[in-house]
Amino acid sequence: MVFKLFGNARSRPTLRVAHILKEMQVPFEFVAIDVQGNEHKTAEYLKKQPFGQIPYIDDDGFVLFETRAICKYIATKWRGQGPALFPDPSDLKATALFDQALSIEYSNFDNAAVNIAVEKVYKPKYLNKPTDEALVAEQVSKLEAKLEGYEAILSKQKYLAGEYVTLADLYHITFGFYIVEEGGLMLFTDEAKYPNMARWWKDITSRPAWLAVKGGL
Numbered sequence: 001m002v003f004k005l006f007g008n009a010r011s012r013p014t015l016r017v018a019h020i021l022k023e024m025q026v027p028f029e030f031v032a033i034d035v036q037g038n039e040h041k042t043a044e045y046l047k048k049q050p051f052g053q054i055p056y057i058d059d060d061g062f063v064l065f066e067t068r069a070i071c072k073y074i075a076t077k078w079r080g081q082g083p084a085l086f087p088d089p090s091d092l093k094a095t096a097l098f099d100q101a102l103s104i105e106y107s108n109f110d111n112a113a114v115n116i117a118v119e120k121v122y123k124p125k126y127l128n129k130p131t132d133e134a135l136v137a138e139q140v141s142k143l144e145a146k147l148e149g150y151e152a153i154l155s156k157q158k159y160l161a162g163e164y165v166t167l168a169d170l171y172h173i174t175f176g177f178y179i180v181e182e183g184g185l186m187l188f189t190d191e192a193k194y195p196n197m198a199r200w201w202k203d204i205t206s207r208p209a210w211l212a213v214k215g216g217l
Ligand SMILES: N[C@@H](CCC(=O)N[C@@H](CS)C(=O)NCC(=O)O)C(=O)O
Pocket: 011, 012, 013, 040, 052, 053, 054, 055, 065, 066, 067, 068
């Protein structure tokens, strides 16, 4: 049975999974969930995703939610078909550095990036609600306080876990893209301030697999 991705055609978490499917060259069927009609809050849907969020996947009856877990599953199952997006698990130190990079994204980037994306893009564009500029300023300074750390790492190596791109780098695209391309904020694309982060951002966002899905499914 074909791999199914249930979500929304323009939702960033859905596109995170679609991106990794493209990276790993996995054919899939996209199944649209009626988010406007609250399909993701129905009893039927909650059996698949108990938190009422999109996306989830069904791989021949195997149901999984949480995008980071889904992406790791895809990158593991089809390892060898596409780029190796995480180190060989038998390499203890490379795996530890990969876990560190994953934690960097989740601890230092995700929360502020989601909040900025919601305020700058999601509310005005999709909910017809005004942006809370004070909240944006607070979240931007929270994120900016972390960018020197990124710059320090990326001045010594090409990617967050070392010399090869991993899932940890690619997870940043999900909400980083909203901030930069739709929200119009420079932050980590400012070449004068963060030359290595800007170089890294350009690299990860020009991958053909991302370009294939970034406009939606
Ligand atoms: N941690 C989840 C986050 C998914 C997520 O934020 N989904 C949003 C769509 S952009 C959602 O379903 N929001 C509806 C809600 O939380 O009620 C993941 O990575 O899968």
